Amino acid sequence: MSLTTVPSGEQIWLLLGPLSLFALVTSITPGPNNIMLASSGLTFGFRRTIPHMLGVNLGFTLMLVLVGLGLDTVFHQFPWLYTVLKYVGAAYLLYLAWSIAQSGPLDGGRQRSQPFSFLQAALFQWVNPKAWVMCVGVIVTYTPQTGFYWNLILAAAVCCLINLPSLGVWVAFGAALQKLLHRPQAIRLFNIGMALLLVASLYPIAQDLIS
Template identity: 35%
Template sequence: MSVAVLPFAAFALSQVGTPGPANMALMATGAAHGLRAALPFVLGVALGKQLVIWPVGFGLMELAGRAPWAFEVLKWVSAAYIVWLAWRVANLRLGEARGAQAPGFLAGLVVHPLNPKAWAMITGGFTAFTAPGTPALEATATIAAILLAAQLVLHPLWCWGGSLAAHRLRGRPAERWLMWTLAALTVASVLIVLFAGGAT
C-alpha cells in the first residue's frame, strides 16, 4: 500500500489522544452537560475533520499556496471561535448546564475546520506517510478512515473524562474552579496552536 498505515495510525493516535483545543472543548462539554447530551457535539467534532481531509487530499493545499492570507485569517477565526466556546464553559455551573442546551452536531462540525493545527497535522499526514504518486482517492480514503477511527474511540473518552470529573464536583465549591480551569486550558491550547504549535 502506498500509505504507511501503521506508522500513520500511531501518529494519528498520538495527535488525537493528546490535549489540544478540540479535546479540551470535548472535555469541557462533557463536564458541563454529560456524555449522553454531548454525543451530537462529539460526533460533529469527529466528522468535522473529514471536511478538512478530503479537500486537502484533492489539492486544496495547492490553492492555499497561492493565497496564504486565507490560512492566516482561518487561524484567527478559529482561535476566536474556540475562545468563545471556552467562555461559555467558564460561565456555566454544572447544575444549570444539565438543563441547558448542549452544543449540537453543527457546533462540533466546525471545530476542526476552524482549527489550523488540524490542517497542519492532516497536511503532515499526506506529506510524511504517503508515497509520491499515490492516487489521491487511495491516500485520502486511507488517511480519512484511520483518523475517523481514532476519533470515534478517543473523542468520547475525553468527553466522558470531563463528565466523570463533573460528577464528583457538582454543587461543590470546586465546581467553579473546574469550569474555569477547563476554559483556561482550552484558551492555553489555542495560544499554543497560534504561537508554538500543539496537538489537535
Template identity: 35%
Template sequence: MTHSFLPFVAFALVASISPGPTNLLILAQGARHGLRSTLVPILAACLAAAATVLLVGMGLGQWLTRHPQAQHLMMWAGVLWLSWLAWQLLRSTGVTGAPAQARVFTAVDAATLQVINPKVWLMAVSVIGVFAAPGLAVWQLALVFLVIALPCMALWAVLGAGSAAWLQTPRRLRVFNQALGGLLLLSAWAAVLS
C-alpha cells in the same frame, strides 16, 4: 498495506488523543451534560477532521499554501471563536440553570471548530505530505483517521462524564469550568504567539 500505514496509525492516535480545543470542550460537555450529549458532537468533529484530510489530499492544501491570507483569516477566526467559547466557560457560575451557565457544545460547534482550527489543517497537510503513498489512497487515510479519532475523542467524553459525580457542588463545577476555559484560551492563543 504500505510501509507508511503503521506510522500513520501512530500519528493519528497521537493527534487524536492529545489535549486540544475540541477534546477539552468534549470533556466539559461530558462533565456538564453527560456522555450521551457528547455522541453527536464527537461524530461531527471526527467527520469534519477526516473530511479535512480528504479535502487537503484532493488539492485544497495546495490552494491554502498559495493563499496565506486565507490561512491567516482562518487562524484568527479560530482563535477568536475559541476565545469566545473559553470566555463562556470562564464566566460559568457553576449553578445549573444560572444565566452564565456554559452552553451546550453542539454538533455544528464541533464541526465548525475543526474546520476553522489551523491545527487541524496543519495536521491534514502533514498526513498528506508524509503518509500519502502509492497503494494508500487519500480516502483510506481519511477513513483510518476517522476510525482512530472516534474512540480517542470518546475517551475525553468518558473522562468528563466520569468526573460529573465529583462536580456536583457549584464551587467544584465553577473551578472545573474555569480551569477548562483557561486551558482552552491558552491552547487557542499558543498557536498565534508561537
C-alpha cells in the same frame, strides 16, 4: 507513477503502523476539541455530548479529504486567506474559552447553555489550529504520491476510526467527574481550568504575533 495507482499490500502495511500511531497520539493528546469535549461531558453528560463528538470526528475526516484533494492549493495561491482563517479561529477559541469558563452545573433541572450541535462541531474544525496541523501532517507524511488518492482514502479511514474512541475518552472523563464534583464551585473551577488550557493551546499563534 499515476496518483490513482493502487498501492501494494506491502506498501499499505508499511504505512498503516506509523499512520495509526500518529492518529492516536494527535487525537488523544490535549487540544481544543478534547478540552471542549471534557467540559461538555461534565456539564451536559456523555449522551448529550455525542452529537458534538460525532461532529468533531466526521468534520475532521471530511476536512482531511477536502484538503488532500486540493484545497491546500487555494491557500498557496491566496496565503492571506490562511492567515485570516488562523486569526479568526484564534478569536473564536478565545470566545469559546470564555463561554466554558462561564459554564456552570445543572440549575433547577435546566442547563445554563446548550452543548455543541453536530454541525457546529464539524464547522469548528476549519478554524481549529490543531486540526490544520493534523491535516497537513497526515497529507505530507502519510499519503505518498504513488497511489495518492488511495492513500488519502486509507489515511482518512484510519484517522476516523482512531479519532472517535480517542474523543470518547475525553467525554467519558468529563462525564465521570459529574459523580465527583457535586458542588457548583468545583464544577466552575474545573471549567475555568479547561478554559485556561484552551487559551494555552493558542501559544503558537501568540508566538507568530510576537515574532
